[in-house]
Amino acid sequence: MSSLPAAVEHMIQNGNFRCMVVDYGLAWVLGVAKKAGMRTATLWPSCAAVMAAGLDLQELIADGMLDKDGLPTGKQIPPVGDLQMNLAPLAWNAAGTEEAQKQIFRCLNNILKALGQGTVDLMLCNTVKELEEGILSQHPSIVPIGPLPTGLREGKPVGNFWPEDDxxxxxxxxxxxxxxxxxxxxxxxxxxxxxxxxxxxxxxxxxxxxxxxxxxxxxxxxxxxxxxxxxxxxxxxxxxxxxxxxxxxxxxxxxxxxxxxxxxxxxxxxxxxxxxxxxxxxxxxxxxxxxxxxxxxxxxxxxxxxxxxxxxxxxxxxxxxxxxxxxxxxxxxxxxxxxxxNSIGKDGTSFDNLTAVINAMKG
Missing domain, CATH: 3.40.50.2000 (Glycogen Phosphorylase B;)
Incomplete structure (x- = not known):
């Protein structure tokens, strides 16, 4: 945060950009993009249920289900929508030591603060409407565009950590x-x-x-x-x-x-x-x-x-x-x-959503 915002701002000023799509964890960048008049979107790479839990953080704290550090109080978190599932353990409560959980929670809180400043136009998610109907009906701001398929292009997908054994x-x-x-x-x-x-x-x-x-x-x-x-x-x-x-x-x-x-x-x-x-x-x-x-x-x-x-x-x-x-x-x-x-095929829900996203980004 001490060096990247200025670097991104310099990049934008010296380029020809219309929109910016960033990983959810980099939401702070969007303030720089909005300042430059760009359209913005975040991409959440996990399920909408976890994204929704993050968006509902303040309600979970206010209802006494989480303390101020995001740690569970013991009060049961109710099932979400019509789904027969429970959001406990929440993603940040199942990641390492208690101190690590607090740090992840603080990071998530900072992301939500950045998103709450009107810096994002669209919140995209790698999921399928029909697979998370209950969650998505409660959070219409989440736009499902998945499943984002890997391996449909020639060559090796980016991001692999080790050489593949064919x-x-x-x-x-x-x-x-x-x-x-x-x-x-x-x-x-x-x-x-x-x-x-x-x-x-x-x-x-x-x-x-x-x-x-x-x-x-x-x-x-x-x-x-x-x-x-x-x-x-x-x-x-x-x-x-x-x-x-x-x-x-x-x-x-x-x-x-x-x-x-x-x-x-x-x-x-x-x-x-x-x-x-x-x-x-x-x-x-x-x-x-x-x-x-x-x-x-x-x-x-x-x-x-x-x-x-x-x-x-x-x-x-x-x-x-x-x-x-x-x-x-x-x-x-x-x-x-x-x-x-069907969702990623022509006229499917994710296909239509992604088409609408592209059109929105064009302005």
Missing amino acids: SCLSWLDAQPDRSVVYVAFGSIAVLDQEQFHELACGLELSGRPFLWVVRPGLANTDNYPDGFLETVEKRGKIVTWSPQHRVLAHRAVACFVSHCGWNSVMEGVRNGLSFLTWPYFADQFINESYVCDVWKTGLRLVKDTATGSLVTSEHIAACIENLLNDPATVSRALELQKVAS
């Missing part, structure tokens, strides 16, 4: 349709060594073909259980990073074991996949609630009540089997694929 695609080509369990936890989630072993053993115990993304840093070490690699060699594929947009669209993939990052959820929905959910932090718990409670396109992986800290191998294998033998869940996932596809 060999998994030829491996998938050799697998039967809807047979492979795809396991990927994004770029941040971490498993301790014991949990890493339980996951490996669960995949082995399932007897199903699997594609597992084990990126650098996923576990404390990359030591697999004794004999695991030899046992699963013919039916398992392990890569450090995958071309996920192509993997999820592959005919061989049956389900997605996911940390429930919103981009991954939207990619899974767009490809008609059911989920086994394993959220790690922040908004991922609310995203899981959508998948399991609202859309009913997945099953939760839960920690064993005896140990309290591990998702066991037996539970993982059983959930894989239950999910892949549940025609209702699979059918519902395919229905949502049609909803998502």
